[in-house]
Amino acid sequence: MTYQQTLHWMFERLPMFQRQGASAFKKNLDNIILLCDRLGNPQMAYKTIHVGGTNGKGSTSHMLASVLQEQGYKTGLHTSPHLKDFRERIRIDGQLAYESFVVQFIEQHKAFIAQNQLSFFELTVGMAFQYFKEQKVDIAVIEVGLGGRLDSTNIITPILSVITNIGLDHTAILGDTLEEIALEKAGIIKANIPVVIGERQHQTTCVFDAKAKGVEAKISYASDFDYPELESELKGSYQHKNKKTVQRAVEVLNENTALSISKEALIKGVEKVITNTGLLGRWQVIQESSPKIVCDTGHNKEGLAYVMNQLAEERYKELHIVLGVVSDKDLNSVLPLFPKHAIYYFSKPDVPRGLNSDELQQKAAAFNLKGKKFKKISEAFEAAKKAANAEDLIFIGGSTFVVAEII
Template identity: 35%
Template sequence: MFRQIEPALEALMKRKNQTYGIDLFRQCLEDMGNPQDSLSCIHIGGTNGKGSTTNYTRAILQESGYTVGTFTSPHLMVHNDRIRINNQNITDSDLLIYINVTEPFWDRYQLSMFEIDVLISFLYFLDQDVDYAIYEVGLGGRLDATNVIHPLISGITNIGLDHMNILGDTIEKIAAEKAGIIKPNTPLFTTESKSSCLEVFHQHAHCMQTEVHPIETPVPHRSGMAYHFEVLGDSYSIENQAIYQVANASLAINLVKALPQLAISTQTIQNAILNASWAGRFERVSEGVYVDGAHNEMGIEMLVRSMEMLPRPWIAVFTALKDKDYTLMINKLESVFDEVIITQFDFYRSESAENLAFGHHVTIIKNQYDAIDAGIKHRNHGTCVVTGSLYFISEARDYLKKKQYN
């Protein structure tokens, strides 16, 4: 039994995937009485935007007076922020309790850290009697540990070429993995528009005797730092948020509107999405300095679109993980930013600055904090964006918050 949270988290984070698939995890849940089956769940997958969509959905339901649990990954600041109720992290004391409750099952079922986190969330949400539990898919969908739930409704944001070494080397193969979250008689809503992906979704839905509801992403009207758009005939606005959040907010609104026996007013939804912030997603940490979790080509493209009204020069501080197609990401940054600073950080999956920069006209500053300092200095009165990896911006955000650049 662990008596303190630090050694407990250290042991938890050492748990790696030992098996491929979720069969053992299902057996573990069966042994524990299938706690997930007693939760009213919403399942959200996709390549980009699933965390933001989870947050918007949470905000709308919470604004309506419901108690809402959310499970997201990876954590941005502390491990606890993966498991939240009404946007408040699980406390260290509660997390320690559930680590000790689940620890006897870790070796018996060869559970990974992610599976343990999911298991803890089930038990915690059940004990706290949440009205809804929203689960963000970790990776893919079909074989993700969150895919043991039986949701009321599911959402898929979009499909892009990411994690191809695991999910497949074509957009259709990746779509099939993402479509694995489709459950019998559970409608799927999606903002994906590619016909090849929608065809895959419809095929899976047909097998599950359910329906796919494609959502056309609204074309927003921009006014200063606000975007105005319509969803289901009603007008909404978001402020000081990236343009890509329009699609995520639209999906969240459709999901909530489709939940049975709910009647939520347009004003309630507007209040919720206006005040919903999601750390690390086009987040302004100080004057002219942003962090954004873009970690694939699609994410970088949406980041660039969101910067159109920001002052130049534009300086990017970038790094990436080894398994990413970072060449395409850097090409995009080079084509629009005035300077791209390449760095690296201390993480076993992090790519070296030399490998990232090879063949590009960029500035190399290996130390991540020196790179951030340089980016902010070089921006003059323009804009510096720190991006490339959620793991990286977690550290960068903490550094910037402590330094409080002005």
């Protein structure tokens, strides 16, 4: 098969949470253990850092990888979902995995994958572990896909665990209270392995403290420390908390592991994160002016609150918002965050989980968010560009898939 044929087989045959929702999530680690046993447990061939949380785990993972690269370590990075190219999920020093590796991996294990009904995420985690082993990385930053305790990435024994924060997202799977969700996220805390929590939150601190104490893991909260504000290619005031988390993580790595990371590597790594790792979609300015166009992948209540606060700091004559969401999103908690004065362009992301534009428009109207509906995100975007004046601002968001279709 060619690379494109391989991707088609993967997308069509394997259940994928990002596209299908909860039906693709498996509540056990049986398959990933089976796959990694078949591969000879490649995840044990190098050091790892495990990063979970509700919001900011992607940005934090990329920043940590960038810092490690600046220090000179050959650094693997596994994140999800991807925006444009599947191989965004598997990088080394910012370079996407080879297409030939993806093709060969699927050809070699195709029958096994089908026979054992592996999910898309289970497959990609095992693929990443194997690629990092073959390429002989020094260390890999592994982002949790969903939750923590039962996430496929949770078979690693890292040198550091990081949990950015806790918010109400994926409640049908993880629980409908912050405490329940925190308990699932705390599943990545390992015995005698230090853990950094990005934000001290009233409802979740006792959960993390109890789990850390139970497994004798040294715990610290980045929000308890004062750090200088670091410059970064990642714009958006909401990145402040992620940068603090990275700064604390680097301190803990220097204090508790054999890694040695200089202040210079920390500063340069945070500053050059996009250059070093290719991260996309975080307050990404697509066009600087005439009109200014910005997109962001924030999609849950907490993430969108940060993004809307950032949007409120912008100056413009008229605000145009291209908006799409997935069908399992709690719109009653999300839609009130959006500004009522904006002109909206509603559309359905091109995935099975996408919410129909008719329903989105009706739901939005209940919160005084008014605008037109479009069949495709691209059509909504073109309409916004046609309507916008040079002094206006166009924002694109509501879902990772909306951003992916634009960039």
